Amino acid sequence: MPIQMTIIVLFGPPGAGKGTQASFLKERFGLVHISTGDVFRSNIKNETALGKLAQSFMDEGNLVPDQVTIDMLSAEVDKNHDANGFLFDGFPRTVAQAEALDVLLDNYQTNITAMVALEVPDQLLVERLLERGKTSGRPDDANTEIIQNRIKAYYTNTAILKSYYESQNKYFGVNGVGSINEITERLQELINSF
Ligand code: AMP
Numbered sequence: 001m002p003i004q005m006t007i008i009v010l011f012g013p014p015g016a017g018k019g020t021q022a023s024f025l026k027e028r029f030g031l032v033h034i035s036t037g038d039v040f041r042s043n044i045k046n047e048t049a050l051g052k053l054a055q056s057f058m059d060e061g062n063l064v065p066d067q068v069t070i071d072m073l074s075a076e077v078d079k080n081h082d083a084n085g086f087l088f089d090g091f092p093r094t095v096a097q098a099e100a101l102d103v104l105l106d107n108y109q110t111n112i113t114a115m116v117a118l119e120v121p122d123q124l125l126v127e128r129l130l131e132r133g134k135t136s137g138r139p140d141d142a143n144t145e146i147i148q149n150r151i152k153a154y155y156t157n158t159a160i161l162k163s164y165y166e167s168q169n170k171y172f173g174v175n176g177v178g179s180i181n182e183i184t185e186r187l188q189e190l191i192n193s194f
Pocket of ligand 1: 014036037038040057058059063064065069089091092093097140
């Protein structure tokens with residue numbers, strides 16, 4: 001793995017638009033996109049042991065345990081050891097995961113370039129997720145109570161990562177309200193400045 005690589009953590013609460021923006025950014029910057037939620041969902045679909053384990057947590061809108069998630073993420077990174085860079089989407093979500101990611105990247109003699117956070121007010125998140133739930137086929141998007149639980153998990157476990165990366169001068173907030181194109185433009189401009 002080259003030492004000079006772009007490694008972006010795309011951050012924000014559920015419904016902030018991480019997945020939508022990641023699909024543009026990975027093409028634009030030639031990054032390997034790893035969405036832990038997508039990997040879990042594909043394991044559920046394929047009825048793997050990991051999928052069975054993750055499902056009960058995901059169905060309730062709770063986080064999958066750290067060690068399970070970290071092991072899965074490490075395996076995904078190892079599979080792509082020849083990548084030019086990574087776009088992590090939905091990971092890390094806890095301090096333990098952020099610390100594990102630092103150790104993992106350190107083993108490859110590299111580190112995070114930046115945490116790029118999509119900032120969106122809560123009310124808009126619920127609206128967006130319910131709208132997405134009409135077509136996404138995701139059970140955790142279809143129910144207001146589960147959505148609220150996911151947002152709660154974000155504030156309880158994940159929001160703290162803002163200060164984790166701020167203390168390393170690696171936190172960059174982006175206004176996540178606007179059209180998809182407008183937000184892509186803002187993100188591109190920021191990532192180009194790194
Ligand atoms: P997402 O697709 O990012 O919205 O994630 C959907 C669900 O997958 C979450 O509500 C969690 O149950 C689980 N999940 C995804 N990423 C993580 C992670 N980094 N740590 C723990 N659970 C995760």
